[in-house]
Amino acid sequence: MSAPFATLSDLAALLRDLPGPDAEAIVAARARDATLTKPPGALGRLEEVAAWYCGWRGDPRARVQRPQVVVFAGNHGVVAQGVSAFPSEVTAQMVANFEAGGAAVNQLAGVAGARLDVRALNLDRPTGDIATGPAMSEAECVAALxxxxxxxDPAADLFVAGEMGIGNTTPAAAIALALYGGTAADWTGRGTGLDDAGLAHKARVVARAVAANPVRGGLAVLAALGGRELAAMAGAIARARTLRIPVLLDGFICTAAAACLEAEARGALDHALAAHVSAEPGHALLLDRLGKAPLLSLGLRLGEGSGAVLGMGVVQAALACHSGMASFAEAGIDGAPDPDA
Structure with a gap:
């Protein structure tokens, strides 16, 4: 369907009127969990993941059957400031690699049984240099959203938004600084492998970007400091919410894009879990601000949606146990725990 917004104000209004989970499905899922052949709480956080997923799908015995991954790609004018160890041309080269099935995320999506799509956004037209002005006009941001x-895919039942864009940890850091304050150094990491001098320079560029774009509001920050692929990720995450499709957030860049939705409308990310915490130092801080505990911590810093696709396996396992295990009565096992005890 065509997006039901033509302006950022339209999307902001939509974000303030989003559907919530099915409370009855959550209650029923928790009641089922209490009857399964295990001690109460023995599967730890998997039990809460299962209840969360069942609530969003409206099914107390849900399973993950049609996971989807979309990798969005964009280029950034701020690369001209020397904030990346790689040139912008690598973005298009990596898009070709995704399309040929040769990237890490392709392999991980195959393991998860997930459909993978790639959307490249105007790679021949980098966004504006955020160190001197806005990344996108409102119209450009809306188009990317x-x-x-x-x-x-409305038929998907678990969604991951991945990204590719040389230099995009710089706009992610600028977004985090604009939304949550602190210093540029708090949010700035080495990205593709900057040395100490490069890291210090990058932090100065992030500070200049926020100073050059004194905007307020999550969507305004996204337009001024983000990139087309970040806006596209935000649009996809919002669309998944309207369809009650649970979302797994990837690393720093994806989480920064998603944070713009939460800053615009509190609770806009209730359908999203943090799949992992990356090696980018700002990511843990950002997850803390959002109140999201990661499922995994593997030292990843690749992007592409790779950490979130790994997290799909955790959610799939949680639902397989929750929906597939026998109850004490079904298994003929005595001494079932009393859920009311």
Whole structure:
């Protein structure tokens, strides 16, 4: 369907009127968990993941059957400031690699049984240099949000938004600084492998970007400091919410894009879990601000949606146990725990 917004104000209004989970499905899922052949709480956080997923799908015995991954790609004018160890041309080269099935995320999506799509956004037209002005006009940001909105398959039942964009940890750090304050150094990491001098320079660029774009509001920050692929990720995450499709957030860049939705409308990310915490130092801080505990911590810093696709396995395992295990009565086992005890 076409996106039901033509302006950032339209999307902001939509974000303030999002559907919630099915409370009855959550209650029923928890009641089922209490009857399964295990001690109460023995599966730890998997039990809460299962209840969360069942609530969003409206099914107390749900399973993951149609996971989807979409990798969005964009280029950034701020690369001209020397904030990346790689040139912008690598973005298009990596898009070709995704399309040929040769990237890490392709392999991980295959393991998860997930459909993988790629959406490249105007790679021949980098966004504006955020060190001197806005990344995108409102119209450009809306167009990118629409790409993300339209990329979500309504038949999907678990969604991951990945990204590729040389230099995009710089806009992610600028977004985090604009939304949550602190210093540029708090949010700035080495990205693709900067040395100490490069890291210090990058932090100065992040500070200049926020100073050059004194905007307020999550979507305004996304337009001024983000990139087309970040906006597309935000649009996809919002679309998944309208369809009650649970979302797994990837690393720093994806989480920064998603944070713009939460900053615009509190609770906009209730359908999303943090799949992992990356090696980018700002990511843990950002997850803390959002109140999201990661499922995994593996030292990843690749992007592409790779950490979130790994997290799909955790959610799939949680639902397999929750929906497939026998109850004490079904297994004929005595001494079932009393859920009311």
């Amino acid at each position: 629409e790409v993300g909105w339209d990329a979500v």
